[in-house]
Amino acid sequence: MRNILVLKSSILADNSQTNQLSDYLVRKLGDNNIVVRDLAKNALPHFDATAATAVRGQPSTEAENALLALSDELVAEIQKADIVVINAPMYNFNIPTQLKSYFDFIARPRVTFQYTENGPEGLLKGKKAIVLAAFGGFHQNQSTDHVTAYIKTILGFVGITDVQFVYSEGIGLGADSIAKAQAHAKAEIDKIATAL
Numbered sequence: 282m283r284n285i286l287v288l289k290s291s292i293l294a295d296n297s298q299t300n301q302l303s304d305y306l307v308r309k310l311g312d313n314n315i316v317v318r319d320l321a322k323n324a325l326p327h328f329d330a331t332a333a334t335a336v337r338g339q340p341s342t343e344a345e346n347a348l349l350a351l352s353d354e355l356v357a358e359i360q361k362a363d364i365v366v367i368n369a370p371m372y373n374f375n376i377p378t379q380l381k382s383y384f385d386f387i388a389r390p391r392v393t394f395q396y397t398e399n400g401p402e403g404l405l406k407g408k409k410a411i412v413l414a415a416f417g418g419f420h421q422n423q424s425t426d427h428v429t430a431y432i433k434t435i436l437g438f439v440g441i442t443d444v445q446f447v448y449s450e451g452i453g454l455g456a457d458s459i460a461k462a463q464a465h466a467k468a469e470i471d472k473i474a475t476a477l
């Protein structure tokens with residue numbers, strides 16, 4: 282039994298490409314311990330000064346301690362996961378703000394990363410990440426794709442370097458284009474699920 286953490290972040294609910302694809306992946310993987318965290322339905326707070334004091338300073342107020350407890354819960358969840366499935370819709374050329382807040386709450390000095398003489402070291406080791414990215418247009422391998430670059434950087438920073446991306450592109454171009462993108466993504470997911 283593997284522990285699988287699914288991070289949903291689409292604001293489009295049942296119309297979401299990435300939500301449909303992560304549900305498909307979970308079905309393909311069969312019997313596992315699955316935790317689904319829908320960051321759009323149950324949004325985390327924006328990472329403000331109170332949050333920074335909570336997770337990177339000396340929390341003392343009730344609000345700061347509550348945010349530290351929230352961060353602890355998120356960190357424990359990802360620490361436990363063997364596989365992290367990250368839904369990554371492109372909104373205005375980057376990830377949804379809800380997913381960015383998640384990364385802000387789990388990037389914790391001395392907990393998920395630390396600085397050493399040799400530079401930063403990620404502490405979430407031995408995990409695999411599968412990123413389901415969906416774009417209205419076509420951005421793969423273009424300078425407009427800030428989704429891939431950012432996710433690779435932040436996951437690498439916290440120690441997750443085994444990362445596979447599955448792309449659904451051209452979602453904004455009508456039904457045929459959506460069907461083609463879904464078929465392509467599902468074929469990629471089938472390969473990943475078989476190899477896991």
Ligand SMILES: Cc1cc2nc3c(=O)[nH]c(=O)nc-3n(C[C@H](O)[C@H](O)[C@H](O)COP(=O)(O)O)c2cc1C
Pocket residue numbers: 291292293296297298299300369370371372373374375415416417418419420452453
């Ligand atoms: C608010 C918003 C902003 C978007 N911005 C972009 C964009 O910058 N580039 C792009 O190619 N598609 C953009 N799209 C299209 C989405 O990437 C596309 O609908 C994709 O399917 C989103 O994933 P989801 O269906 O899981 O939410 C945007 C969609 C929304 C709703």
